[in-house]
Amino acid sequence: MISWDFRVTLNRAPADDxxxxxxxxxxxxxxxxxxxxxxxYLTCDREAESMLDAIASVIAQIRTVPGLWPVGVGEDDGxxxxxxxxxxxxxxxxxxxxxxxxxxxxxxxxxxxIEADNISIYSWAEISEWLRTRMxxxxxxxxxxxxxxxxxxxxxxxxxxxxxxxxxxxxxxxxA
Amino acid sequence: xxxxxxxxxxxxxxxxxxxxxxxxKCRSNHATLLQGCYMVSRGRHQHNEINAAFKVIRxxxxxTVVEIHKGHRWGAIECVCGGxxxxxxxxxxxxxxxxxxxxxxxxxxxxxxxxxxxx
Ligand SMILES: [Zn+2]
Numbered sequence: 357m358i359s360w361d362f363r364v365t366l367n368r369a370p371a372d373d374x375x376x377x378x379x380x381x382x383x384x385x386x387x388x389x390x391x392x393x394x395x396x397y398l399t400c401d402r403e404a405e406s407m408l409d410a411i412a413s414v415i416a417q418i419r420t421v422p423g424l425w426p427v428g429v430g431e432d433d434g435x436x437x438x439x440x441x442x443x444x445x446x447x448x449x450x451x452x453x454x455x456x457x458x459x460x461x462x463x464x465x466x467x468x469x470i471e472a473d474n475i476s477i478y479s480w481a482e483i484s485e486w487l488r489t490r491m492x493x494x495x496x497x498x499x500x501x502x503x504x505x506x507x508x509x510x511x512x513x514x515x516x517x518x519x520x521x522x523x524x525x526x527x528x529x530x531x532a
Numbered sequence: 533x534x535x536x537x538x539x540x541x542x543x544x545x546x547x548x549x550x551x552x553x554x555x556x557k558c559r560s561n562h563a564t565l566l567q568g569c570y571m572v573s574r575g576r577h578q579h580n581e582i583n584a585a586f587k588v589i590r591x592x593x594x595x596t597v598v599e600i601h602k603g604h605r606w607g608a609i610e611c612v613c614g615g616x617x618x619x620x621x622x623x624x625x626x627x628x629x630x631x632x633x634x635x636x637x638x639x640x641x642x643x644x645x646x647x648x649x650x651x
Contacts, residue, residue, distance in 0.1 A: 359629075369616045376603040384604075385625040387633035390616020392644055399636065401629040434636040470635045470642075473584035475628070477635045 357403045360410035361439055362502055364418065365397040365428035367513075374421050381417040399432055407501035415509075427513050429506040431499060434469060434477040443480060444487070444495060452483075455491070462490050575599070577606055579627035582620065585634035592638055594645035609637055613644040 364386075370378060375388060378398075386400040398418070404410035415426050431443075437456060441449040454460040456478075466482035487493040515524035575597070577583050589595045589609055598617070599607040608617035618637040624630035 375619055379604040388619040389637050391640055392613040392615045396616040399633050432636050434639045469639050472588050472635055475632055477639055
């Protein structure tokens with residue numbers, strides 16, 4: 357099974373007991389973190405049949421903790437070459453490594469942003485742009501499943517704010 | 533006193549509870565009364581990938597590794613910007629992915645020290 361990599365933004369920072377509750381709900385494959393602008397999110401690596409299944413199972417576990425809910429779904433820009441290969445879909449990690457080391461390709465592959473002993477983090481925006489322009493690879497600018505999940509989560513937030521969640525569910529069932 | 537029922541050897545992780553009693557904690561929470569981390573030594577996580585990420589944190593001016601050892605939290609990575617810290621689990625499902633998450637946090641917050649200085 358594939359491990360899908362995505363980010364779910366939360367409505368607020370979880371309190372200490374809620375952090376443990378999230379772990380015990382099964383989110384030990386996600387990390388809780390925040391950005392400099394006050395956003396709080398889970399970065400997730402979830403094994404599932406599809407990206408949508410993975411996102412759905414993470415959101416279902418978040419919802420087991422009262423008072424927490426998702427307000428957005430996205431992808432982190434920081435990737436390993438393994439992550440990049442999964443996002444790309446048409447290249448292996450080995451192929452990307454050869455391009456990164458200059459063994460193959462025109463050279464000039466984007467440099468890693470961060471390097472630890474055995475993990476290098478690259479910018480997915482930089483890698484995907486380089487692969488598009490230098491290698492002619494066809495890579496969509498955003499993952500369509502992630503974009504769909506984000507749109508649905510945001511619609512649900514609007515419905516929640518307007519106390520129309522049941523109405524939205526009926527509408528969704530009749531549209532879908 | 534160590535209630536025997538709490539110790540179910542089901543292939544989980546080694547834990548030490550608040551009294552320092554060792555036992556096993558499994559994913560299905562057979563031993564939920566056992567909370568806390570198996571401490572390797574101060575400042576070190578039991579997974580080397582995570583220690584490697586800590587080395588990067590300790591070189592990043594805006595970030596600090598804080599040990600908590602409470603519940604499922606080994607600790608946290610805190611930033612001077614006051615953004616929500618990165619929660620470091622005692623027993624992440626995949627230590628390599630958890631270490632990558634720490635490095636992503638570094639990437640997101642690397643410039644925070646500069647903007648603090650500028651303000
Ligand atoms: Zn910061």
